[in-house]
Amino acid sequence: MKQAPANTRFAAVAVDIVIFTIIDDVLCVLLGIVDRPPHYQNIEACIGGLVEVNETTEAALHRHLQTKTTLQNLYIEQLYTFSEIERDKRNRVISVSYLGLVRQSEDVTSLPEGLRWCPVHELPKLAYDHSDMFAVAYSRLKGKLAYTTIAQFLLPKTFTLTELQRVYELITGAHIDKRNFRKKLLSLDVVKETGRMQEGMKNRPAALYTFKTTKLVELPLLT
Amino acid sequence: MKQAPANTRFAAVAVDIVIFTIIDDVLCVLLGIVDRPPHYQNIEACIGGLVEVNETTEAALHRHLQTKTTLQNLYIEQLYTFSEIERDKRNRVISVSYLGLVRQSEDVTSLPEGLRWCPVHELPKLAYDHSDMFAVAYSRLKGKLAYTTIAQFLLPKTFTLTELQRVYELITGAHIDKRNFRKKLLSLDVVKETGRMQEGMKNRPAALYTFKTTKLVELPLLT
């Protein structure tokens, strides 16, 4: 792991990413073990790393993601830039943080050693200011859920309406009426039927839908 | 003006702020002349400056604001971090940008030499990537107007309902019905009458209102 030089006139710049996914009906974030004595031992944090002088923060983020994980096809957006003096007790580091979402269908379960998916309701205290960072990310996720189609990045490309509804219920923590959810969703004209059905169910199979566009759309989906 | 050292392993970090105010019923942004040949001459930009190693970006922002302007009591929120390699053609600088709002009642018209308030609809091409930065700021302002009480930071502490409505009309560009606006606003319970009236009007004086709290409140004020 690289280390910021001690005596520059400026702070080093890092990137960190809070990655969410849904595993077995539980919202989880990606954590990695940090081993940097004396301040950070036996503690976890979001993954990230330093930004080199000749790369953008986005390029640095993708570089660290490729190096440290096998995740692909993430949705990524910039979150907030943290600059408290003591946020990293070892060096002066300003961190540009990102929010990441990865679909259930991607191969999220085969993580390298030292990484794990942690349910958001069992989150331990994190290293650096990553607990704050997580809070900002979770808040952003909840906010965007209400007025964008961001939920699409947590679902497989094709999904049932019940699965989509479940994403909303998981993240907001509120129960949603099935009929009202469908009425609202279909009126927004953002999803379409694929014509295919679920297979291998032990009950009535549901129709599979897909989003009309893979872009984020701004729409008031919840009130 | 300070300059980033040429041969560090890391980028320098700067802060820049897009400050809005309303002057004579026109939404304006604060611009300063940039004079850094050969790349940036006879061109304007938002104000900002470098971040020292031992200060937060917020501290650096306030320092540069104090040095370069006499503005006080600004509302400030972080906007976005720009890190394109060539965004500053002279040095490698990553910029943490901020959105600023200043009330009409503050002394906004006495600006130091080299600064001016520019109507947003007459904005010239700006130095660095500040045209992009402005676009992000304007978009954020419009967005937050709809679901927060952010308009309060563009008005004097006491104001008439017509003045408040005017802020919304100026920024969204849409006409709003006076009766519906008042009905909605008053139902939200965020403003209260002061009991005082406008003075020195050549027509019927309006009642003066004030926001119940000086904090930003999240509420859907427009649809």
Add this chain to the structure above:
DNA sequence: TAACTTCGTGCCGAGAGTACACTAACAAGT
């Protein structure tokens, strides 16, 4: 074929949103 599970659909009442026009208060000019 009976039991079980999830899918998929419609109506109705309440509240919010939208469109719309006139009288009231004040100042200035005659």
Add this chain to the structure above:
DNA sequence: ACTTGTTAGTGTACTCTCGGCACGAAGTTA
């Protein structure tokens, strides 16, 4: 003092969206 000009301030009726609610349909298993 009265007329004119300008902005303040207010209520109603219609429409539409939101939110609550229950049951038959389609498939699997025993």
